[in-house]
Amino acid sequence: MDEPRCDDALSELYSFIDGELDEAKRASIEAHLNDCSPCLEAFDFESDLRKVIASRCKDRVPEDLRLRIMAALEQVDDQHAVESSEAT
Numbered sequence: 001m002d003e004p005r006c007d008d009a010l011s012e013l014y015s016f017i018d019g020e021l022d023e024a025k026r027a028s029i030e031a032h033l034n035d036c037s038p039c040l041e042a043f044d045f046e047s048d049l050r051k052v053i054a055s056r057c058k059d060r061v062p063e064d065l066r067l068r069i070m071a072a073l074e075q076v077d078d079q080h081a082v083e084s085s086e087a088t
């Protein structure tokens, strides 16, 4: 089998978003994303992040997208808080 693993999918994520992959590679990453929700979430987040960065240049971020990014960042903060309170 030549299925891409999560590591492979994630390492190609930026090229995938930027449309730099050839057709076959693209299709295999896409198949993995459809199959694997953690990778799909990572992909969604990265591509939304790109949109935010792109739209910041135009001085406007859609409100729902901004809230989504902030919620995602808060989740990361929460995880860090849990980890450090467990460590002490």
Ligand SMILES: [Zn+2]
Binding pocket: 005, 006, 007, 009, 032, 036, 038, 039
């Ligand atoms: Zn995966």
